[in-house]
Each structure stands twice: as C-alpha cells, then as structure tokens.
Amino acid sequence: MPELPEVECIRLSLAQKMLGARILGVVLHRADMLDGVMGTSRPDALLKGQQIVEFKRHGKQLALCTNSGRALIIRLGMSGQLFLTHDNDRASKHTHVHAVWRWQKKTRSGQLFFRDPRRFGGLQALPDRDELTAHFAQLGPDALTITRFQLAAALKGAHGPRRSPIKSLLLDQQRLAGVGNIYADEALFRAKIAPMRESGKLSAQDARTLATSIRAILSDAIQSGGSTIRDYVNGSGASGAFQQRHQVYGRAGEPCVRCNAVLKSTAIAQRTTVWCPACQPVVVE
C-alpha cells in the first residue's frame, strides 16, 4: 500500500477539493469491503447526506469525518487507490472499484472512487468521534511525528526489552503507525542500523537517530508526492517521485550510495529487506 507518505498525499489532495462537500449518493459494489454497519443503515454508515468536515490520518489509515459526527475509515491495503476522476485512458481503472461517492460542493461536483484489486484494504464505519479516537488509539504513535522517547518506549516494551528485529517492530502498526516495507528499509539505512538487530538492544542514541531518520524520510517522501512503485496515484491522479530517491529499497545487488559496498537482500518478518552490510553493522562495538 500506500504507506504513510502516500496516504498523506492522498489526504491532502482530497481535502483540497472535497473539504466541505456533501455526499449526495453512494454505491457500494462489494458489501464485504465495509465493516461497522451494525446499528445503522448502510447509507448512513457510508456518509450519505452528510458533509465532510475533516480528512484525518493516523499511520496509514484515512478517516472521512462528517458534520453528523460519523467517520468512515479507509484502509488501502496493498493495492488500494482513491481518486476523484476516471482516467479514460486506462480501462483497468474501471475494474475493482468497490465504492463510489457522488459529492457536491457549492457549484462543483464530482465522484470519489475507491478501487482495490487485491482487496486487502477496506472501509470501516464509526458512529462518532470518540469511537474514531479510540480506534486510532489502538495504533501506535504516528510515525511522522515519532519522538525518540516514544520510540525508546516501544523498543523497551511493557514487559522488558523486545527480542524481535528492529525492522519487525517498525512494521508493527500497534507499536508505530505508518511505516511499511519501503520506508522501514530507507529509515534504517539512513540511521545506519542493521534491520535484524534486536529491538531491545538498541541504545538511547540509536533510538534518537532512528526517530529522526523516520521523520525525515517520511516528510521528504511527502514533499516528493510519495513513492509510485506500480500504480500509486494521489486523489488527483498524480504519481509520486520519491521512488527515484530510494537508497536501498529495490536496489539489492547494487552499490551502496554511501560506501559502494554491495547491498544485500534478506528476509525479515517474511518481507524482502535490503540493507548495506558495511554501513549498517549487525554487531556494534
């Protein structure tokens, strides 16, 4: 999916055009993509008749908040897209569209499409803002503003130092919200920390460096419009450019940009992990 920077770029592009818009009608093509309808009608859950007052994001999750207090969470999974107009040049965009919202804002009107071929994403309806707050609170702190203290607390854990590799911890949305496979590798490279090092054995200085690296990588990526690997586009259909600045992701076997050593690929948490064995020492003196 879209990791935090891509979701943030989608959020910004949608907010620019749709903030204040009223939802005139909704079509849900696949009922199994929607959760949380219990106790309410499906159109209400999908925000029909309501006005969008805020687009919120926590980690990789986006929430559409309305004047009636309801919220609709959108998770994009691996292949999810949100876009405002059909691109007639690409017929594929017309397939796997699971939901369409028809909206109007003063004299402007349009449609918002939710497309997700792999269907790892989904929609979740929440009845009020407290539920949304509680829902987001189940996730770890947002990675874009992660502090060294928050990260150090996650490394330590509630019941002693964590044994899992630092990369696994970065991917765990309950510990830190927003980092996925691309930005985990990029942040660890920037911080010069090997992805397989035990989380609980990182020093306070490591935590500080890593927190700084995570924030820097994510905000740089947002500035570049996100990373387009296959088909990511923001709400307006624009691709990102950050993929051109990846230092390790997708570069296994190529030379390290810092030291020229050959980048290695290793599986950690069942995810392809690329790192520099020279810049990111496994054993630290």
Next chain:
DNA sequence: ACGTCTTCCTGGGCGC
C-alpha cells in the same frame, strides 16, 4: 504477552 508463520487476493514481469 510475545514472536513467527500462514493466509487472504489480483496482476505485472520474467523466463522458457
């Protein structure tokens, strides 16, 4: 409670 592994899907890219 914790850490690891399987599984849910479709589609693009590659080798043959």
Next chain:
DNA sequence: TGCGCCCAGGAAGACG
C-alpha cells in the same frame, strides 16, 4: 504469444 512461476506498498488470525 502464451503459460507458469514468483513477487508485490499489508495485516489479521492461528499457533507455539
């Protein structure tokens, strides 16, 4: 060109 295989931006759920 076509087929089969492998891989992919995620994360819930099962298991030990």
